[in-house]
Amino acid sequence: MSNLRRNPGTPFSTDAFEGLRINTPAVERRAATIPTRRSLKKEWQAAWLCNAVRCIDLTTLAGDDTEARVARLCAKARQPIAPDIAEALGVTGLTTGAVCVYPTMVRAAVRALGNSGIRVASVATGFPAGLMPLPLRLAEIRYAVDEGASEIDIVISRGLALRGEWAALYDEICAMREACGPARMKAILATGELKTFDNVARASHVAMQAGADWIKTSTGKEAANATLPVSLVMLRCIRDFAAGTGIKVGFKPAGGLRTAKDALNWQVLMREELGPDWLRPDLFRIGASSLLGDIERQLHHHVTGRYAATHRLAIA
Numbered sequence: 046m047s048n049l050r051r052n053p054g055t056p057f058s059t060d061a062f063e064g065l066r067i068n069t070p071a072v073e074r075r076a077a078t079i080p081t082r083r084s085l086k087k088e089w090q091a092a093w094l095c096n097a098v099r100c101i102d103l104t105t106l107a108g109d110d111t112e113a114r115v116a117r118l119c120a121k122a123r124q125p126i127a128p129d130i131a132e133a134l135g136v137t138g139l140t141t142g143a144v145c146v147y148p149t150m151v152r153a154a155v156r157a158l159g160n161s162g163i164r165v166a167s168v169a170t171g172f173p174a175g176l177m178p179l180p181l182r183l184a185e186i187r188y189a190v191d192e193g194a195s196e197i198d199i200v201i202s203r204g205l206a207l208r209g210e211w212a213a214l215y216d217e218i219c220a221m222r223e224a225c226g227p228a229r230m231k232a233i234l235a236t237g238e239l240k241t242f243d244n245v246a247r248a249s250h251v252a253m254q255a256g257a258d259w260i261k262t263s264t265g266k267e268a269a270n271a272t273l274p275v276s277l278v279m280l281r282c283i284r285d286f287a288a289g290t291g292i293k294v295g296f297k298p299a300g301g302l303r304t305a306k307d308a309l310n311w312q313v314l315m316r317e318e319l320g321p322d323w324l325r326p327d328l329f330r331i332g333a334s335s336l337l338g339d340i341e342r343q344l345h346h347h348v349t350g351r352y353a354a355t356h357r358l359a360i361a
């Protein structure tokens with residue numbers, strides 16, 4: 046995975062989204078075709094599922110998180126599928142892309158992951174609501190980076206987006222990007238709270254202009270999480286931003302992704318909208334706390350012809 050790719054950002058400009066009007070029925074029609082576009086069978090399906098594992102931000106963001114739970118999660122990130130299944134698939138060295146935790150759990154994750162190369166992502170900026178004074182949100186980013194996080198998942202101020210205060214939103218995200226220092230930044234738009242696709246598109250552009258390395262749909266705590274239509278809107282913005290600036294920004298759907306079929310659908314969407322470059326972990330992450338179990342189940346079925354007993358799939 047490249048450590049070098051960063052989005053340097055661009056000056057703030059409303060040109061990219063001023064006259065923008067998203068055609069909602071067209072977005073919904075196109076998104077509805079995604080699950081039907083490719084029939085991924087047998088070896089192909091197994092390969093795509095292994096790629097999904099590589100791109101997972103294996104997540105625990107619960108009020109009762111403990112260092113012991115984070116250590117178990119990290120063990121799962123290091124060995125996401127059972128060794129016998131990995132061997133039968135001819136896959137070696139498979140890990141998840143990152144683990145994603147609260148700031149106070151970063152140190153435990155760094156310790157548990159050692160020199161595995163798996164990145165530690167931390168949410169910050171008053172996740173999930175972001176309703177804290179800006180200096181405190183920036184201090185939280187710095188704390189997580191000091192603890193060892195190499196990726197920071199910030200939440201945007203939904204109020205600024207809902208009021209159309211795009212320049213103020215840009216300034217805030219720029220300050221967050223600066224506070225991240227060397228850590229790469231994912232900007233969570235919380236699309237379920239932005240009301241319209243037009244707002245989702247505008248917030249996507251503003252976050253990319255402000256230097257987000259990935260744009261991310263949801264915290265997993267909103268009433269509406271990642272959907273294919275909202276993802277399609279964000280991917281079209283990523284495509285336009287890349288066309289206009291030459292800068293490739295990554296995408297992270299998150300929240301409510303639980304099934305192997307979800308993992309396949311989102312990869313098909315990425316492939317169709319942005320091409321194969323965007324199927325690598327430096328440009329694509331799937332944020333999920335309970336997706337890996339079903340992927341493992343499907344891989345087990347692929348190898349053995351039967352589904353594994355639940356106790357074999359103890360976590361995630």
Ligand SMILES: O=C[C@H](O)COP(=O)(O)O
Binds near residue numbers: 106264302
């Ligand atoms: O960033 C990741 C999300 O919090 C995960 O949401 P989830 O628990 O619905 O998978």
